[in-house]
Amino acid sequence: MNDLLAQGVQLMVLGMGVVLAFLLILVAVMTGLSALVTRFAPDTTGNEPVAEPSPTEDTPAPHILAAIQDAIRQHRAQR
């Protein structure tokens, strides 16, 4: 039992140590990241997206294309 408590204390020390250490490293990394981004890609810290919203994302399914063609056909028919 005593032994279990000792293990528990060890786990607490180690656990809090790892949590603090890991998040401290993360603070350092984030600060570095922020500095790098601000230096080398400053434009992107504004509100503009990094890449133009790509027109090919979520590509319209073929049946939408079909609908477009329908519209074109009707348009031509009306002329």
Next chain:
Amino acid sequence: MNDLLAQGVQLMVLGMGVVLAFLLILVAVMTGLSALVTRFAPDTTGNEPVAEPSPTEDTPAPHILAAIQDAIRQHRAQR
């Protein structure tokens, strides 16, 4: 075979008995429920909700909060 039919008849009697008994009990319970609710919580039989629609239901995700802050920041910037 005859035996099977006998089992079937027994099952029919028992089955319909249980269905009727269960739903009769349910009628009684529902009538009681209705009486209790009408006596002790009469307001709620109207159209008002029992509890005010809670603002914490479906809590806005953090990114919505971020959007709100963006809006606030822009608002301040415009002043």
Next chain:
Amino acid sequence: MNDLLAQGVQLMVLGMGVVLAFLLILVAVMTGLSALVTRFAPDTTGNEPVAEPSPTEDTPAPHILAAIQDAIRQHRAQR
């Protein structure tokens, strides 16, 4: 090894053969289908749906019916 290559060549011949044969049959079937449809169900080649959009598709759930009755009740109450 040589044997494997021979198998590969055989697979190529057979595979392309099957693909071409299957799609040729499909061309024939589609052409036939189109002819049949144009002859026996010509109206449906327009834009009208084959069957009237059925009112029972995606049947309104009971709670919608309840909402309707609520509306009716309020309407009557107002008169």
Next chain:
Amino acid sequence: MEQLHTLWLSTGLYQLSVGQFVMILVGLVLLFLAIRKNFEPLLLIPIGFGGILANIPVAGLAEPGGLLYLIYEAGLTTGVFPLLIFMGVGAMTDFGPLLANPRTLLLGAAAQFGIFVALLGALSLNYLGLDFSLADAASIGIIGGADGPTSIYVASRLSPELLGAVAVAAYSYMALVPLIQPPVIRLLTTEKQRRIKMEQLRPVGRLEKILFPILLLVLVALLLPDAAPLLGMFCFGNLMKESGVVNRLVDTTTNALINTLTILLGLAVGAKLGAEEFLVPETLGILVLGLAAFVIGTGSGVLMAQVMNRFSKVPINPIIGAAGVSAVPMAARVANRVGLEANPQNHLLMHAMGPNVAGVIGSAVAAGVLLNLAG
């Protein structure tokens, strides 16, 4: 050349059995009924298509390792699909009309009589040379419950080999309710009875609606635990809906989740439309008995309403007794239509919704009894 021969040996033309050919035609008929005649298309398109897939020779889609087999094992052998679908049904059900008029529960009870008559009928058919066990008879009887997930759940537990026929019969007759019920109703009622106007239903508050699924669950727990899987999930869905505090869960339950499960359930049922299981004389018996169950259930509901009118001053239009079979919401609509024919001012729809949802409870209770005693 040898490979060409291998290929030919594995074509459908070479391997197709007569039974498979017939079953593919059956599948096509189901698709036709679903698409052209609007027979419960949400279920019969997946079932019909699954039936065709299951009968493609060589492909083995319904054999161990095949897609339909895997879906069947994952969802029907375990019972997970019908139970989760029943949760979704619960989340779409409004008990308001039933709470406003609790005695219509009895109509939903009476209409289950068709289940047990069909059960006896199945056992009687053994004298004509068919071979139905008590479990089989129960699976056939439950068609009369007029409730898809309940029928599929019971049949998958008691008689998996009959599941295909049972499910096809259940959904087909549900689609045929507008043809099956009106003559039965007219036979058992007078024109004057069909004109009976019913009292406006009282509004039902939120608290009552929240407490109802909980009370029902407690009753099930105390009295009929065998019905707990079905009614428990049903009450769970209904409580989520009525609680009003988990709308996002209800939204998913009644859309993405139930739709996905409906597709998978249909395909899994199709896996049981294999020729050797479906093309047997028993299937004909099942189809006949299923129809009988619907007719008798409809009749029992109507007659129960007549009996209740003897004992009660507040009259019930006996038409709504027919809605007690469930077949939600089709049977309630049929009752409404028949009522309007007798009296164009008489809208019975909401009155019929009470026995309609009562019928769901009634057949789930009957399912519990059957699973306990015929299993």
Next chain:
Amino acid sequence: MEQLHTLWLSTGLYQLSVGQFVMILVGLVLLFLAIRKNFEPLLLIPIGFGGILANIPVAGLAEPGGLLYLIYEAGLTTGVFPLLIFMGVGAMTDFGPLLANPRTLLLGAAAQFGIFVALLGALSLNYLGLDFSLADAASIGIIGGADGPTSIYVASRLSPELLGAVAVAAYSYMALVPLIQPPVIRLLTTEKQRRIKMEQLRPVGRLEKILFPILLLVLVALLLPDAAPLLGMFCFGNLMKESGVVNRLVDTTTNALINTLTILLGLAVGAKLGAEEFLVPETLGILVLGLAAFVIGTGSGVLMAQVMNRFSKVPINPIIGAAGVSAVPMAARVANRVGLEANPQNHLLMHAMGPNVAGVIGSAVAAGVLLNLAG
């Protein structure tokens, strides 16, 4: 007659044990708290209902072959449900406030102290006659992480038999954060400290937000692989969101997928609310220790903020340290409210979101350590 007896023997009234009766009451209380008091209803309705279902006698829903058992085995024994839910949480998380003020990560680290104190507390309770292994103590401690999926993941790995109590405690105390935290915050801060105004957060660009989950993943891979399942899926969800090129996947992840999994997770947790597992003295210990973990975590976060103010010129309002426990986003809102009480002009919400999401990372890291060393 014999069958009637069979039926009576299988009713709940005959079979219900006292323990099951009590657990059904516990389930009803959870439903009441969820619906009426709005205690985390998204989880506590499924958990409470699942708990009732699990305690229905005869039905065996939580026993091998039963629905809840199957869901439990599929989703919790494998760990799949909490991990996929964590992906969804990642897809709903905005690291902007944290990136704008990285040092608030330390608040999220400090607040994990409650986890380890509760762990020690659990081991101490062994002197009072309870019986907690190191793994059990870790499962109890993780309640202090104030993060549902993390707690459930750890408990399902280390001590499945405690899962019910751990999950109930975790979600209940998350719901009680508005009651638990304010007194602790007030005890450890002066009115003047609570009035501290914080600098406007800088805007954070898209590139930083995209790179953050990737960097976090790489750090986890290099330093703490044991936290990789949890943090990996979390980063995956977040990267999908921030990438901006797979919006349709993000939409499904944060709606249909997470909602479905939430229902199933809740039911699966309910399966662990069986009387014989839950109605033991250990459960009382778990509830007490869970509360202690929340209190101590809150206090540690606040004190860490005080310490940081000693060493930094840019002041931190110590209230936001309390948000480091996570309990997203409730704890951040509580911080905001306590701040407004001290100074009605002082909106701390966004400042508190930094430590709030830091707490999620912190407890996932702690979970990694616990899984590695206490497993």
Next chain:
Amino acid sequence: MEQLHTLWLSTGLYQLSVGQFVMILVGLVLLFLAIRKNFEPLLLIPIGFGGILANIPVAGLAEPGGLLYLIYEAGLTTGVFPLLIFMGVGAMTDFGPLLANPRTLLLGAAAQFGIFVALLGALSLNYLGLDFSLADAASIGIIGGADGPTSIYVASRLSPELLGAVAVAAYSYMALVPLIQPPVIRLLTTEKQRRIKMEQLRPVGRLEKILFPILLLVLVALLLPDAAPLLGMFCFGNLMKESGVVNRLVDTTTNALINTLTILLGLAVGAKLGAEEFLVPETLGILVLGLAAFVIGTGSGVLMAQVMNRFSKVPINPIIGAAGVSAVPMAARVANRVGLEANPQNHLLMHAMGPNVAGVIGSAVAAGVLLNLAG
């Protein structure tokens, strides 16, 4: 102290192998291509991220019991994921342009030539010291089908250990279609040919669109049952869409369901990006052969169009032959763009959609042959 050592021994820094490090870099490159270059992000983000997760040491996410392993076993070992995704693809496909001009099916047939050339190429590489079985060669060839679910389905059946490389090659080259195809098209056509105007497509009625998937299914059942799982599910999805009576199922299929499965499929493919499986000379061969398959498929489609123009009075713009590889809808768009360069009035998009969807059928047929004869 001892525990600290235990912890250190389990860090990634201590355990990371060179291969794992390289594969994490490969995963990062895939993420970069997906997010920054918009390379099929819907698939390459999950695949890339899954690849990183699979190579985190100690965590064992892709080893028995790990999350990616479980997803792989549930969805790819069984074949369920690609088949259900193919159902979703079917539900998003419009066969109108193909029905309006059936002979473009031949373009979709011809473009499958790349599959078989790559297959032969793979076998030839055995002379250079690589080690590809006939099944392996088939898995590599199918990259030329330019259809993700088909490639993954075939590779998961025939050569699971090549699945990672095959899927990465397939999706990468699909994303690169705008770079790969134009030079091939220009090489094999004259400016004048590229200016050919095509006749306006006739409108196609609903009945034809409903009958097409049914007829295709029947043909598959009769002639090529080995293609039944893939084409069966494809036709099922398409029939649901065209029937117009199960819109709620189609909505879920094309959104929540396909999105969920896409995420899981990507992660499962990532599980096959383990260093020991991916970092082998064979992978280089696969990448080279995949590219060759795309180039040759594109060329075959264009040449087939040239041949057809010899025999037909109604001219086909040979550019649209390139769309026969499938890579829906990217290849059709590329054809449109190349056509506009030659003649700014010449919109080939709809004309290219015919061979484009024909290519999906063509490669599924080829997959059936390969599964039958190389399995």
